Amino acid sequence: MSGGRQRSGPQRRLAGELQLERWSDAPNRCALVYPSGYHVGMSSLGFQQIWRSILATDGWTPLRAFNDDDEPSERPFAYELNRAMPEVEAIALSVAYELELAGVITMLERLGLPPLRRERQPDHPIVIAGGPLTFSNPAPLLPFVDVLICGEGEGLIKEVLQRIEGEDKASLSALLSGLSGVVVATERAPVLLPVAKADDVLLPAHSAIVAESTELRKMFLIEPERGCSRQCTYCVMRRSTNGGMRPVPAQAVLDAIPQGVERVGLVGAAVTDHREITDLVNALADRDFSIGISSLRADRLKRPLLEALFRGGYRTVTVALDGASPRLRRVVRRKTEDQHIERVAREAKSVGFMKMKIYMVLGLPTEHDEDLENLAHELIELSKILPIDVGLSPLVPKRNTPLYCAPFIGVKESDRRLKLLRRLLKGRVNVRPVSSRWSWVESVLARGGLAVGEAVLEAHRRGGDYAAYKAAFKAVGYLPDGSVGSDHAPMGVDGGVAYGLPGAAEALAQTTELKVLRKR
Ligand code: SF4
Numbered sequence: 001m002s003g004g005r006q007r008s009g010p011q012r013r014l015a016g017e018l019q020l021e022r023w024s025d026a027p028n029r030c031a032l033v034y035p036s037g038y039h040v041g042m043s044s045l046g047f048q049q050i051w052r053s054i055l056a057t058d059g060w061t062p063l064r065a066f067n068d069d070d071e072p073s074e075r076p077f078a079y080e081l082n083r084a085m086p087e088v089e090a091i092a093l094s095v096a097y098e099l100e101l102a103g104v105i106t107m108l109e110r111l112g113l114p115p116l117r118r119e120r121q122p123d124h125p126i127v128i129a130g131g132p133l134t135f136s137n138p139a140p141l142l143p144f145v146d147v148l149i150c151g152e153g154e155g156l157i158k159e160v161l162q163r164i165e166g167e168d169k170a171s172l173s174a175l176l177s178g179l180s181g182v183v184v185a186t187e188r189a190p191v192l193l194p195v196a197k198a199d200d201v202l203l204p205a206h207s208a209i210v211a212e213s214t215e216l217r218k219m220f221l222i223e224p225e226r227g228c229s230r231q232c233t234y235c236v237m238r239r240s241t242n243g244g245m246r247p248v249p250a251q252a253v254l255d256a257i258p259q260g261v262e263r264v265g266l267v268g269a270a271v272t273d274h275r276e277i278t279d280l281v282n283a284l285a286d287r288d289f290s291i292g293i294s295s296l297r298a299d300r301l302k303r304p305l306l307e308a309l310f311r312g313g314y315r316t317v318t319v320a321l322d323g324a325s326p327r328l329r330r331v332v333r334r335k336t337e338d339q340h341i342e343r344v345a346r347e348a349k350s351v352g353f354m355k356m357k358i359y360m361v362l363g364l365p366t367e368h369d370e371d372l373e374n375l376a377h378e379l380i381e382l383s384k385i386l387p388i389d390v391g392l393s394p395l396v397p398k399r400n401t402p403l404y405c406a407p408f409i410g411v412k413e414s415d416r417r418l419k420l421l422r423r424l425l426k427g428r429v430n431v432r433p434v435s436s437r438w439s440w441v442e443s444v445l446a447r448g449g450l451a452v453g454e455a456v457l458e459a460h461r462r463g464g465d466y467a468a469y470k471a472a473f474k475a476v477g478y479l480p481d482g483s484v485g486s487d488h489a490p491m492g493v494d495g496g497v498a499y500g501l502p503g504a505a506e507a508l509a510q511t512t513e514l515k516v517l518r519k520r
Helices: 009-015 045-055 098-110 139-144 156-164 169-175 250-255 277-286 303-311 326-331 338-351 369-383 411-425 436-447 450-461 466-474 504-509 512-519
Strands: 017-019 028-034 060-066 090-094 126-130 147-149 182-184 209-211 219-222 263-266 290-293 316-320 355-362 388-394 430-433
Touching (some): 045 156, 098 436, 156 169, 263 277, 277 303
Parallel strands (some): 263 290, 316 355
16 A cells, blocks of 8 residues: 555544544644543443534533553643644543553643643643542642532533633632532642532433444444442442432433444443333443443342343353452452352353452451452352453452552452462363552552642653563652552542541441441
8 A cells, every 4th residue: 555545543543433422623722632542432321422512511621531552742642633633722541540641741741732731831731630530539640730520520521611712820729610520630648529410301321422443443432321339348339339220211311322323331430220221231232332341240130130131142151250258348348149149140041141340359357368268169069150350450459448448459369369260160161360560550649639640750761661660669668568558548438447547436436337347
């Protein structure tokens, strides 16, 4: 092929998009930046929802940018313009989880900005950040941004852009005062990082663009419910964080699916808790959609739902067990018993499913080797029914959960438990562990404050590998054995169980989950 006709990586991805909303340019442009690659960013319904909100804001237009290394220039590619990102009036970053902080720094550099806010000039664009990370601990983001939108941001981004339009950065605090969920960054850590809740009229969130080059290839994503009414003590999406599950009627979900779509993904923290889920999946299968679904709870996976999913093209049943033994699952209020998962395996096999994937958290407080022996036994029994893949990750205690102050078990101990489990499983189950080292890095960011954020910049400048993070975090008191430095975010919603952080004992006294731990 001649060089002139060759498409760049972003142009190939652009050619695979189905635009469901009419984009138009406006006087003010906001770079909507995802700190990971296109294939991850375009699978994020939240990112697409913010794109739609900016588009609906008078005088503003969104320009998407992603962190891909196959782009034709150093400056990020602006997908709406099919060329490098021009100068913009604002930058909005959507950050899903802790390890994307390095991508935030990279993208600010690629946009020509000093990553640290204090090194930027008054005429640099305002940098706003939001996204799923802000439900938990966005404190390490603060040195890099001007404004944080914490929690559900689709309503707030509009309000923020309208208020800052044409204004001076120096007056941000006055401009944005009174907006619950919005934090104007300063050199001091805020005591409270609020979590905003979007107006229900903005639900259901759904795709604005269907993309081919994503994890969820050509899938129209829609959110039949938001939040979760359960209480698992390690989870940020639990009821206490944002008021529980908000379901959308099945008919409203069906009505929102546009022409030209072949695949539909139902996205949400607890989709199978939706009362109409079986009817909804059957209605989608009746219309010949191939179906994806983000969160299957074993106790809700009854035969009619398994049959409906099978009709929608499902062949692998995926569930989270999240606790190596029934005792541990009760400790963390995960309402999944061994008999639930055994029933699901048997019924899934009889319906025609080929495989079962199980997600498991290791290293919950009070976990012992006997719990791992129990897990190995259970997985081997399940493997006699269906082939089993098990995804294992160490507990990363999160802010805004009762387990915030639980220890990270440490890199060596995590590796020891993984090795033990592999030995106990005797090759009968396919084991897919996440890296203990990078889980530790995530755990530091899940706990840290502003100084930990700046340590990420240091690690980034030293090459961004594990050794660079280890050295940078050591300087602020965090070690791979799980030792915690003095720079950490406040307790947040639900406090934390006392495992040594200042203030934890007081929070613990008010935490109902403690009673569960004490009863063991
Ligand atoms: S782990 Fe799942 S079921 Fe439990 S609170 Fe979180 S979203 Fe709900």
